[in-house]
Amino acid sequence: MNGFQYISGVVSLTVDEAKCVGCRMCVNVCPQGVFVIENRKAKIHRRDDCMECGACAKNCLTSAITVQCGIGCARALIRSVVFGTEPTCDCSGDSAA
Amino acid sequence: MEAASTQPNKCCCRKPQAATADYAGPCQPVSDPAVWSLPWVVGRIPTPVGDVPIVSTTLTWRDRLGAWKVRWAIGRMSFRVPPGLYAVGSPDENSPILATANYKLSFDQLRSQLAGRNAWVLVLDTKGVNVWCAAAKGTFSTDELVRRTQATGLAKIVSHDVLIAPQLGAVGVSAGEARTRSGFRVLFGPVRATDVPQFLDDGFKSPSMHLVRFALKDRVTLVPVELVQWARKASVASAALAILASFGREGCSWEGFVSSGLPSGLLMLFAVLSAVLFGATLLPWLPGRAFSCKGAWLGACIAVAFVAAVAWGSVGRFTPLEIAGWCIAFPVIASYVLMDFTGVTPYTSVSGVRWEVRRALPLQIAGIAVAAILWLLGRFVA
């Protein structure tokens, strides 16, 4: 995302090309411009930009996409380790939209 | 788009089946009667299922004051819009439907972009949380969307079946599932409300409407609320440190408090708040990809400034060991504060955060321990 890049080589996103029907839904919903369509198949174009939000997997009609989605928040992660609970997002931040 | 089809036994494969009845109660555009006395409701428009409140598209000083209070974390929990259906202008059965969260800022941003238009606004019950956080939390969801379309009787009000949702809602809403269950086709519109007018005019998203941004302006907006949150935590730590630092080898004294307790406490507060302020604004320019690494660099700069100030003689008297302790503490504190920022930035992945926390947290704990030992030695032994 325009100059912002987080840690590279750790993202859990995969696309099963055999299942993909090239419907472009993933391109439409991804807020990071991760996908491009080539030869009617979704290609991961900018893997390191993926923020694992899960929008693509949720909206892929053929379940071609898998991603281990969750909240990229250190506080949630540390809390979940300390208290032995699931990471929860009690963020009240205020991003666009 | 009636639930009851005229040809019950026929179902074209492209057409959704009759909506499953998730919602049993009577249809009502907005169930909360308090809506009619809200200051931004300017009228009512009759529909087959009842009157729909018309909302103003200009934000008043009161709306802006409310937004300002939210940014400074004053009473933000009460900043909600009653969920339901609202009207902008004088919409009819062909007017577009826009879905949003019942976080008042999201709603205000949307309605202020709709000036001079006729549209329906469907406010989902996201417990007063913005679209993205709500989608991640599961309140801006397929379930809620289906339930809200049914509860408001939306299908009886419009003759089309297109519902425009903010793109970031896609994290929680599956368009395919929403269509089979509610009969509405969910179209993911632009990420930002400011792009909505152009989207409505052109009928398609330009590439830039797809992407989240995290420009300087967005980051600066975050500063107040983060400052308030961190100031609360830091003031506790600062007070504790100030009391501890008031003890000298001769025990606790007022002189000790003035000469070292107070400066130490203030330094602590300064370390945290400067990390929040500079961290948020300078984020993309700080070196490294990991936030903890960016923070460490920032803290190093703060440490340099601190040493310079001590050399200048402007921040009280410290022993060399104490100074060394602070020089380690600054990067550690800034590193932790910035690592916490991963929760409010729109580009950090869970895998990345896990990678980072696993490596940085042990170092931070070790660092703060070393800093504390140096500081104690400097105060009580040397």
Ligand code: SF4
């Ligand atoms: S949403 Fe799924 S099927 Fe459609 S293009 Fe993307 S990966 Fe392929």
Ligand code: SF4
């Ligand atoms: S998880 Fe989110 S950021 Fe990653 S590719 Fe899917 S939609 Fe894009």
